[in-house]
Every structure is written in structure tokens, then in C-alpha cells.
Amino acid sequence: IFEVLVIGGGPAGSAAAVYAARKGITTGIAAERFGGQVADTMGIENLISVPYTEGPKLVAAMEQNVIEYGVEIMNMQRAEKLIPATKPGMPHEIRMANGASLKARTLVLSTGARWRQLGVPGEDKYRNKGVAYCPHCDGPLFKGKRVAVIGGGNSGVEAAIDLAGIVGHVTLLEFGAELRADEVLQRKLRSLKNVDVAVSAQTTEVTGANGKVNGLDYTDRNSGKNVHVELEGVFIQIGLLPNTEWLKGDIELSKHGEVVINERNETSIPGVFAAGDATTVPYKQIVISMGEGSKAALSAFDFLIRNSAD
Ligand code: FAD
Numbered sequence: 001i002f003e004v005l006v007i008g009g010g011p012a013g014s015a016a017a018v019y020a021a022r023k024g025i026t027t028g029i030a031a032e033r034f035g036g037q038v039a040d041t042m043g044i045e046n047l048i049s050v051p052y053t054e055g056p057k058l059v060a061a062m063e064q065n066v067i068e069y070g071v072e073i074m075n076m077q078r079a080e081k082l083i084p085a086t087k088p089g090m091p092h093e094i095r096m097a098n099g100a101s102l103k104a105r106t107l108v109l110s111t112g113a114r115w116r117q118l119g120v121p122g123e124d125k126y127r128n129k130g131v132a133y134c135p136h137c138d139g140p141l142f143k144g145k146r147v148a149v150i151g152g153g154n155s156g157v158e159a160a161i162d163l164a165g166i167v168g169h170v171t172l173l174e175f176g177a178e179l180r181a182d183e184v185l186q187r188k189l190r191s192l193k194n195v196d197v198a199v200s201a202q203t204t205e206v207t208g209a210n211g212k213v214n215g216l217d218y219t220d221r222n223s224g225k226n227v228h229v230e231l232e233g234v235f236i237q238i239g240l241l242p243n244t245e246w247l248k249g250d251i252e253l254s255k256h257g258e259v260v261i262n263e264r265n266e267t268s269i270p271g272v273f274a275a276g277d278a279t280t281v282p283y284k285q286i287v288i289s290m291g292e293g294s295k296a297a298l299s300a301f302d303f304l305i306r307n308s309a310d
Contacts, residue, residue, distance in 0.1 A: 001091055002028045002072075004300050005104030006293075007079045008243075010036025011286045012110035012276025014062040015293030016300075020108075021069035023301045029066065030074040030094070030102065035059035036112045037277070038286060042128045046137065047286055058286075074102075079111070082250045084269045089307060092272060105307075106271045106300040109247070109259055110293055113277035113284065116239035118150060122206030122213075123236070130213025131206055131234050135159040136285060138235075142167045147233035148216055149173070150203055156237035157181035157189050163235065164192045171229055173201040173218055201227075206234050242278045254280050265296035271307070273300050 004020035006013045009031025020027040033039065041055035066073060077100075083093040091103040115133040117123060123131055132138040135149075139162060147167050149160045152174025158181075160172045172179075172189070177200050179186050189195060200221040207215045207228075215230045242257045252260045252268035259267055259274040261281065267274050275281075275296040276289035 002026050002102065002104040003304055004028075004106050004108060004297060005030065005092075005094065005102055006108045006110060006297075007031075007094060008036065008110035008112055008276070008278070009034035009073070009075065010038060010110060010112045010276060010289060011062065012112070012278075012289035012293035012296075013108070014066050015290040016108040016110060016275060016297040017066045017071045017293075018069055019294045019297035020300060021066075021071045023297075025301065025304065027069075028072040028074060028102070028104070030077045030079060030096065032076065032078040032111075034063060034073065034075045037114075038062070041137075043141075044137070044286065045140070080246055082107070082109075082247055082272070084250065085271065088270065092269075106273065106303055108265075108293065108296045108300060109244075109251075109267070109272065109274040109278060110276045110289075110296070111243040111246075111278045112289075113240045113242045115236065116241055118203060118236050118238065120203055120205050122208060122216075126206055126208050126211075126213045126234075129211055130208065130232060131236065133236055135162050135235055135237075136283075138233075139163050139166050142233040144168045145233060146231035147171075147235060148229060148231055149235045149237055151237035151239075152176065152179035152181060152197075152199065153237070153239075154181045154185060155240075157185045159235055159237050160195055161185065161188055161192065164195050167233070168194065169231075170195045171231065172197045173203055174199045175202055175221075176200070198227075240277070240284060244278055264299045265292060266299060271300075271303055273297075273303075 003025040006029040078097040081095040148171045201218045205217045265273045273296040275292035277284040
């Protein structure tokens with residue numbers, strides 16, 4: 001039985017494990033794939049005090065950090081079901097896909113999220129070669145260049161406004177007949193001179209040459225015509241999906257499926273904490289997830305000292 005069991009091995013889970021282990025309590029971390037989204041990232045330029053690193057390098061450093069504190073890492077282990085404690089003081093149970101069951105007095109849920117994909121030709125081929133999902137991360141790589149943002153919801157319009165200040169030109173494409181973002185964002189967007197908006201636009205392909213994006217094709221759903229736009233980057237902003245399907249019905253989730261937390265990372269279940277991209281925390285970033293994981297572990301420790309059996 002663990003005092004703190006962390007589910008998820010990205011930046012949030014790694015930070016939670018280190019903070020918990022530093023309190024001298026039995027800590028475990030179970031992850032489907034240690035490293036999480038960081039393992040899929042090329043250059044990272046916004047982890048404060050580290051001007052430049054790369055995903056796999058950061059994952060190795062996180063793993064080393066966790067191992068040095070004697071945390072038990074259960075890698076390639078997927079959690080399938082949370083069974084909350086029936087009585088205060090009793091352990092929570094996590095059922096794993098391999099049939100095993102783990103018990104812990106407190107949990108930190110940090111299963112992260114994944115970007116919703118467009119599913120068009122070229123998207124996979126040119127990922128990290130012009131196709132991007134995170135404007136805060138990759139915006140500066142397109143300084144002065146032409147980009148498209150796909151998705152006219154709040155995140156797409158925010159991304160277009162953000163990018164318009166860095167890149168040369170932004171084309172915003174929305175599948176529906178109108179943008180879905182808040183009016184105040186739409187007004188700001190319309191005031192920008194280097195942004196064009198196309199609605200009823202169905203992106204059909206990301207094109208490229210020499211291993212890099214050079215444009216995209218969309219169908220104008222009103223006229224049925226195919227339109228080609230020349231550009232260097234495509235930001236896909238059609239949703240971030242939290243990896244919380246396995247928690248449905250057992251813990252409070254927001255309408256977007258994020259684990260609802262307060263400023264102490266408490267969830268709807270006493271003794272169960274959550275951190276990072278899987279939660280309602282605003283802004284999904286590495287440095288934020290690390291801070292959130294640390295907070296969640298400190299809250300778990302606080303819970304343990306207040307609810308100790310002796
Ligand atoms: P994740 O990193 O998503 O980790 C989730 C963990 O949970 C993984 O170990 C996963 O295997 C595990 N897991 C999921 N489901 C289960 C389950 N059922 N059971 C057990 N384990 C499970 N942010 C930046 O700050 N700077 C950048 O430059 C940057 N670039 C990015 C580039 C790309 C391509 C992507 C995809 C993201 C980028 N981000 C960047 C965002 C950043 O990676 C995330 O904000 C951060 O990784 C979130 O950390 P997390 O620990 O909450 O979740």
C-alpha cells in the first residue's frame with residue numbers, strides 16, 4: 001500500500017512523485033508511457049532556466065530525478081478504474097489494465113491530455129515540420145512567416161491573435177458557418193490587419209515539399225471550390241482531450257472532461273488530488289504541470305498528516 005500513488009508519468013506526475021518522496025513517504029508512479037507528451041516534443045524553449053532542451057532529454061532527466069528518490073516506477077501500466085475509499089482512512093484502489101490492483105492512502109491523478117487531430121493527409125507527415133498544436137510552444141518558430149490556424153473556437157481565435165503578433169500573416173479556418181469564439185475575441189481578431197478569416201472551410205490536406213509544410217488545401221463548403229493557401233505553418237486548434245475517460249462517473253469532471261480541482265489540487269474525492277493537463281487548470285504547459293504536480297503532492301502530504309491513523 002502506497003501513501004502516495006501517482007497515476008501518469010509526465011511533468012505533473014514526475015514532479016508529484018519527487019515532492020512526495022522528499023517527505024519520506026512510500027511513493028509509487030504508474031504510467032502508460034513515462035514522459036507523456038514531452039516524449040513527443042522536439043525543441044523546448046520555455047522551461048525557465050533551461051534555454052533549450054529536447055523532449056527525450058527532458059524525459060530522461062525527469063526519470064533520473066524520480067529514480068534517485070527511490071520512487072517505484074511502474075511503466076507501461078495503464079489505469080482502468082478508480083475505486084474510491086469506502087470510509088475515511090481506508091485506501092483508494094486503482095485497477096490496472098493488466099489485472100493488477102494498486103492501493104494507496106492518497107492519489108495524484110496526472111494522466112495528461114492529447115490534442116485532437118484533424119485526420120487529413122499531411123498532418124502526421126509534417127508534424128513538427130510545420131504542423132503544430134501549441135502556439136505558446138511553437139509560435140516563435142514561425143516569426144515573420146505565414147501560418148494557418150484551424151478552428152474558430154476560443155482556443156483557435158486566441159491562437160490567431162497571439163500568433164498575429166509574431167508571424168507575418170495568419171489565415172484562420174473554421175469548418176462551421178461562423179466563428180464560435182467569444183465576441184470580445186472575435187472583435188479583437190477583426191481589428192488585426194494581418195489576419196484573414198475563412199468560414200465554412202473544410203481543410204482537406206496539409207501540403208509540403210522537402211520535408212516541410214508549404215501550404216494547405218481547403219474546400220469552401222458554400223461554393224464547393226478547392227482553395228490552396230501557401231504558408232509555412234499550420235496550428236491545429238480543434239480541442240485538447242483530457243485522458244480521463246477511465247474516471248468518468250467516479251470523480252467530478254468538467255463538461256470538457258477535465259478533472260475539477262481547486263487551488264490546492266483537491267478533487268471531488270477526499271484524499272484524491274489531480275494535476276496538470278488532465279485538470280481544469282488554465283494553460284497547459286510543462287512548467288505549469290510541474291508546479292501543479294508539486295502542489296498536489298504537498299496537498300496529499302497535508303492530507304496524510306491530518307488523517308493519520310495513529
Ligand atoms: P502528459 O505529459 O500528457 O503526461 C500524461 C501521463 O499520463 C503520461 O505518462 C501518460 O502515459 C499517462 N497516462 C495517460 N492515461 C493513463 C492511464 N489511464 N493510466 C496510466 N497512465 C496514463 N509545453 C511546454 O511548456 N513547452 C513546449 O515547448 C511544449 N511543446 C509541446 C509539443 C507537443 C508536440 C505537445 C504534444 C505538447 C507540448 N507542450 C509543451 C505541452 C506539454 O507537453 C504538456 O502541457 C505537459 O506535458 C503536460 O504534462 P502532464 O504531466 O499533465 O501530462
